[in-house]
Amino acid sequence: xNTKMADIKNVLQSIRVHIVLSTASLxxxxxxxxxxxxxxxxxxxxxxxDLLWEAEMIxxxxxxxxxxxxxxxxxxxxxxxxxxxxxxxxxGPLVPIFSMLLNGTVIGLAPAIFGVGWSxxxxxxxxxxxxxxxxxxxxxxxxxxxxxxxxxxxIGYFSPPAGVPGREQFLRQVRPGWYSLKLFAVxxxxxxxxxxxxxxxxxxxxxxxxx
Numbered sequence: 001x002n003t004k005m006a007d008i009k010n011v012l013q014s015i016r017v018h019i020v021l022s023t024a025s026l027x028x029x030x031x032x033x034x035x036x037x038x039x040x041x042x043x044x045x046x047x048x049x050d051l052l053w054e055a056e057m058i059x060x061x062x063x064x065x066x067x068x069x070x071x072x073x074x075x076x077x078x079x080x081x082x083x084x085x086x087x088x089x090x091x092g093p094l095v096p097i098f099s100m101l102l103n104g105t106v107i108g109l110a111p112a113i114f115g116v117g118w119s120x121x122x123x124x125x126x127x128x129x130x131x132x133x134x135x136x137x138x139x140x141x142x143x144x145x146x147x148x149x150x151x152x153x154x155i156g157y158f159s160p161p162a163g164v165p166g167r168e169q170f171l172r173q174v175r176p177g178w179y180s181l182k183l184f185a186v187x188x189x190x191x192x193x194x195x196x197x198x199x200x201x202x203x204x205x206x207x208x209x210x211x
Contacts, residue, residue, distance in 0.1 A: 003185040011142075011183045014176060018141035025100035026137060032101075033108020040109055047106060048113050063199050071195040074132060078139035078187055085143045086177070092147035096140035103136065124206055128198035135190035142180045142187075149177025 012019075033040060054073075058066050077099065085095035111121040153174035160169035 003182045007179075007182045008186055011180050015141045015145045015180055015183075018144040019137060021144060022096060022100050022137045022140035025097045025140070026104040026107075026133070029101040029104020029106075030108040031104075033105040033110075035108075037109060037112050040105060041113065044106065044109060047102075048109075051106075066199045067195045070198055071191055074136070074191045074195065075188065078136060078184075078191065081136070082139035082143040082184065082187070083146065083181065086147035086150045088147075090151070092151065093144055095147070096143035100137070100140050120209075123209060124202060127202040127205060128194045131190045131197065132194035135187045135194065138183055138190075139187050142183050145180040146177035149174050149180075153177075 058069055061069070081096040081099045085092045088095060107125075111118050114121070153170045153172075156169035156173045157166040160166045
């Protein structure tokens with residue numbers, strides 16, 4: 001509520017390191033997916049079976065419902081990485097990193113699993129991926145910031161500095177992380193547009209090239 005452009009700029013500045021960590025996790029995942037295909041194909045077999053089931057299910061429903069489904073799915077991932085993870089005791093900061101690693105690994109493995117070349121695979125993800133992947137990276141970065149802030153706040157509440165009330169220390173530590181949630185005012189619209197592009201543009205591009 002009442003999120004302004006200045007707020008967005010301030011949040012982006014405050015989570016620069018977290019953005020780098022999230023991006024690096026995604027890239028490392030892609031590299032692992034490419035280099036360890038033989039090992040990871042069996043490990044992630046269930047994940048790809050779920051993806052195939054989802055793809056078949058999506059094709060059977062009207063286009064506007066496809067958009068809603070994809071947006072809902074991506075929003076759920078963003079919420080888990082960006083908000084819910086903060087309330088997982090101690091391990092909250094690891095959830096966004098693991099999520100990015102997993103997403104990257106799936107991307108790295110996908111061409112081999114589906115038997116397509118990288119050029120065709122990129123053709124199928126880049127039109128909407130230019131918005132979807134940055135949105136998920138930003139959600140992951142916010143999740144890192146928020147979960148670390150909340151963890152510090154809880155520690156500060158029970159072990160505040162001398163002369164500082166626990167409640168005051170809690171609020172002081174949690175405020176930066178809470179403030180970073182304002183970035184969802186950008187993340188959600190990005191995911192909405194990405195879902196529209198995936199259904200109404202990416203699909204048409206793939207049909208045009210006979211993919």
